[in-house]
Amino acid sequence: MEIPISFSTVPFLVIIFLLITRKKKTLNYPPGSLGWPFLGETLEFLRAANKEGKPEKFVRERIEKYKSNIFKTSLMGETMVVLGSASGNKFLFSNENKQVTIWWPVTIRKILGSCLITTVGEEAKLTRKMLSSFINPDAFSRLYIKAMEVVGQDHFKNYWEEHIEIASAKKEGEFLSWDDIQKMKYSWNVISEVMRLTPPIMGAYREAIVDINYEGYHIPKGWKFYWNTALTSLDSEFFPNATSLEPSRFEEAGPAPYTYVPFGGGPRMCVGKEFARLEILVFLHILIRKFSWKLLIPDEKIIYDPMPTPVEGLPISLQPHNC
Numbered sequence: 001m002e003i004p005i006s007f008s009t010v011p012f013l014v015i016i017f018l019l020i021t022r023k024k025k026t027l028n029y030p031p032g033s034l035g036w037p038f039l040g041e042t043l044e045f046l047r048a049a050n051k052e053g054k055p056e057k058f059v060r061e062r063i064e065k066y067k068s069n070i071f072k073t074s075l076m077g078e079t080m081v082v083l084g085s086a087s088g089n090k091f092l093f094s095n096e097n098k099q100v101t102i103w104w105p106v107t108i109r110k111i112l113g114s115c116l117i118t119t120v121g122e123e124a125k126l127t128r129k130m131l132s133s134f135i136n137p138d139a140f141s142r143l144y145i146k147a148m149e150v151v152g153q154d155h156f157k158n159y160w161e162e163h164i165e166i167a168s169a170k171k172e173g174e175f176l177s178w179d180d181i182q183k184m185k186y187s188w189n190v191i192s193e194v195m196r197l198t199p200p201i202m203g204a205y206r207e208a209i210v211d212i213n214y215e216g217y218h219i220p221k222g223w224k225f226y227w228n229t230a231l232t233s234l235d236s237e238f239f240p241n242a243t244s245l246e247p248s249r250f251e252e253a254g255p256a257p258y259t260y261v262p263f264g265g266g267p268r269m270c271v272g273k274e275f276a277r278l279e280i281l282v283f284l285h286i287l288i289r290k291f292s293w294k295l296l297i298p299d300e301k302i303i304y305d306p307m308p309t310p311v312e313g314l315p316i317s318l319q320p321h322n323c
């Protein structure tokens, strides 16, 4: 059957066609490739972190290729927008529950189950508030510092038996106090510098909860975001001689905002940051007081699995002081 097309229907069809094509043109998606069906670019992403130990490499290569700090990719079965800049970090950290929300890949959600890391909205706010009452300076002073020092000392007794004699011959001194921890400024600068060079967490994810227009790009609701920790912390624009260890970078005002984010930022920033600081400083204090040490493989490779892991297990030679 023939459908007659009159002269009056032609302009109508042209208008419809123009409307459809115009809508498509105005939606300017970020540049990038979605890679292979389903796999996307997941293998390249994992290879950079796990085989090469440089999780930021995947991001940096694409930023250079597309000449854009924002690009799209497909990771773990999800269309994902990578924001590779300090302003991208700022956008994600300051828009929680407004334009984005926390999101983790299904494998991580399965491992973690239902906990603060995986919850969103009001439930997350409430859980954070509850947790804060166990992880604050008062609780540290009352509950944790002494226990950490005891456990740390036991650790050395158990694992380096040849040193038991030296350790037990020492008089038991006073335990560390919260004030002592605050005085360990240089040690914390060294630790911060180590975390700048090798961030313990590669990055984290968000989900767009509304259609987003970011730097002129359209990001539809439901797409995921990824930010990478080392990308800005190893950027020589923010950290001259970016690969050399210089703890003085953390003196005075320290790094520019949103460039050094090993603990994330904004309302979903790591809730255990102060606890981690305490734990690391107490451990370091015991180690430094009792031993000097030497790396047996100075340039040992570190891979992300998914956290930084020295491939040979970080063999060291320990020398007790006073021997």
Ligand code: HEM
Pocket (backbone or CB within 6 Å): 102, 116, 117, 118, 124, 128, 135, 199, 200, 201, 203, 204, 205, 261, 262, 263, 264, 265, 267, 268, 269, 270, 271, 272, 273, 275, 276
């Ligand atoms: C050096 C050690 C640690 C580092 C580098 C670290 C880093 C991070 C990062 C990057 C996030 C994600 C932030 C985001 O998505 O924006 C996070 C979240 C979190 N961390 Fe840590 N973390 C450390 C230690 C700890 C410790 C010791 C605890 C527990 C006492 C802890 C508990 C949490 C929790 C519960 C969250 C989820 C917070 C939320 O989603 O509201 N972390 N951490």
